[in-house]
Amino acid sequence: MTSVARKKITQHEAEKRFSLITGSVSYDDLHDVDIVVEAVFEDMNIKKKIFAKLDEVCKQGAILASNTSRLSIDEIGSVTKRPEDVIGCHFFSPANVMRLLENVRGEKTSPRTMRAAMDFGKKLKKITILVGNCDGFVANRIMAFYTQEAIAMALEGASIEFVDKCAVKFGFAMGPFSMSDLVGIDLGGRQRETNGTADPSKNIGDLLYKENRYGQKNGKGFYDYILPEGAPKGARPRPAPSEFVSKSIQVIAANLGIKNRGKEITEQEVYDRLILPVANEGMRVVEEGITEKWSDVDMSVIFGYAFPKTRGGPLFYARQMGFEKVVERLQYFQQHSSTGQREYWKPSTLIVECVKQGEQDPDRAKKNMVKAKM
Ligand SMILES: NC(=O)c1ccc[n+]([C@@H]2O[C@H](COP(=O)([O-])OP(=O)(O)OC[C@H]3O[C@@H](n4cnc5c(N)ncnc54)[C@H](O)[C@@H]3O)[C@@H](O)[C@H]2O)c1
The missing domain is CATH 3.40.50.720 (NAD(P)-binding Rossmann-like Domain)
Structure with missing residues (x-):
């Protein structure tokens, strides 16, 4: 419209x-x-x-x-x-x-x-x-983990509709899979194919790209986009679960040796796994001086990814949750998720510093850290 x-x-x-x-x-x-x-x-x-x-x-x-x-x-x-x-x-x-x-x-x-x-x-x-x-x-760098964890949970057996629904309940206008379909799966797919890193047997994005499932732009991605029968002229096709995608996810999970634990994945786990790696990476961005101040990290995802404003951004959310609790959850998923071995679960130096210093303001914690090194 x-x-x-x-x-x-x-x-x-x-x-x-x-x-x-x-x-x-x-x-x-x-x-x-x-x-x-x-x-x-x-x-x-x-x-x-x-x-x-x-x-x-x-x-x-x-x-x-x-x-x-x-x-x-x-x-x-x-x-x-x-x-x-x-x-x-x-x-x-x-x-x-x-x-x-x-x-x-x-x-x-x-x-x-x-x-x-x-x-x-x-x-x-x-x-x-x-x-x-x-x-x-900033925004793409930190939100990459949101998408990666969404895919990891799907590979562990959570349905893509469940993960999307949880994200909406958290406050996002749409879930990670609907967002990929909106942005276009072909963007990353083409890039990985060009640089020779694509592996459709292990990566669902690469498989969808190979199958010409680019997202909303061509009517099929993580979802099928179907125009209901008798829909008025100009009506938008509606997303429907795709059997091809759910079967492909099972095949890729088997190829990767990931055990199905879909029934165990709760709403809280989806929240933690979508948001905490993002907050952790946001801390790294601050630590590396990629942004001037920590609030820029939150601004970037609120205005670039429609991160729910009511949550205040991933760093504000982590602060509200308590940095100590966040570190505990990161360490828990380091041990219990299929992606646990990945670097992004390792608590960032700055979040650990915030806990050590009892500091709520990551910019101040960083300054203290630099001073202490001098
Ligand atoms: N799509 C997104 O969500 C998005 C968001 C932010 C940034 N970007 C960036 O914007 C750029 C384009 O992405 P897109 O999604 O719009 O891609 P697209 O495939 O929709 O459009 C790319 C356009 O580039 C044109 N093109 C290709 N080679 C050209 C050349 N040699 N000379 C002139 N035009 C040429 C193509 O004809 C096409 O119209 C990329 O760098 C992408 O990372 C995309």
């Missing part, structure tokens, strides 16, 4: 906005622009070719931005003669709804470029945060 149909803006306003947009398929038309936001396939080679070309055609001082979700801004900027003008401007999907803009500073990005990108975000009425260059930046 369009914004006009939803009565968010008038027809006149929509026409006015469209009239401000012009299309072109020629690089020559970019010679005088102030900012370029590249948004082509998530493929480093293609991005490098494009940035080399942008470097040739754009005027001096133009901001060369990439909407990449996880590729290195330093590597993209390295093909230009002006890495100081290169920055990440990472929008979140769907970009007209999600208010977050992560501006990713590379090692050589100049303060002028950072300031311009922050002003650009403000002009677009985005919640704009400045973040460091690391794999996945």
Whole structure:
């Protein structure tokens, strides 16, 4: 449904906005622009070719931005003669709804470029945060564990509908599997296929990609999207459980030697496993100085992933739960989940420091930690 149909803006306003947009398929038309936001396939080679070309055609001082979700801004900027003008401007999907803009500073990005990108975000009425260059930046980096644990629970026998329902009960507008279908399974699938890490016998995302199940965009992903019979014109297809997906999950679980314990997985376990690894990684982000302050981590997922505002963000949630209890739960799942051996269950240095110091504020705990080392 369009914004006009939803009565968010008038027809006149929509026409006015469209009239401000012009299309072109020629690089020559970019010679005088102030900012370029590249948004082509998530493929480093293609991005490098494009940035080399942008470097040739754009005027001096133009901001060369990439909407990449996880590729290195330093590597993209390295093909230009002006890495100081290169920055990440990472929008979140769907970009007209999600208010977050992560501006990713590379090692050589100049303060002028950072300031311009922050002003650009403000002009677009985005919640704009400045973040460091690391794999996945902030929101995608920490929320990766939310998705990984959702898949792990499915492999352990929880149905994808149950996990999604729990996430909604926690306060998310949609569960992790519905979200993957919305964002598009092909994004990660294509990237893993390109870099040779895809394994459809062990990874459900890779299998769905191989089977052309890209999500809502082509009517099948973790769910089948079916238009009910007799549905009115313009009605949206509705998600329905897919037998193919549940069978594939069982096959992959067997390939990985994961035992079925679906009946034991409670609502509380789903909450803990979806949220606590995210909070733990959020602490690592703060520890590494990827964000200026811990509240930026919470802002990034509230406005980039619609993390329930009422929960205050993963770090606020962990703080409310009590860092000591969080460490205890992380250690419990380190021993009891099929993903327990993974690094993300290991309590981060900063959360352990918060417990040791009896400190509620991770920024202060970090400062104390640095002081103590001096
Ligand atoms: N889809 C998302 O949810 C999302 C969210 C945030 C960031 N991003 C990032 O945005 C970028 C694009 O993702 P997407 O999902 O929109 O992909 P997409 O596949 O929907 O669109 C990519 C577009 O790039 C075009 N393209 C490919 N090679 C090109 C070239 N050499 N020159 C010009 N155009 C070229 C394709 O024709 C296509 O229209 C990626 O870097 C992705 O990480 C995507």
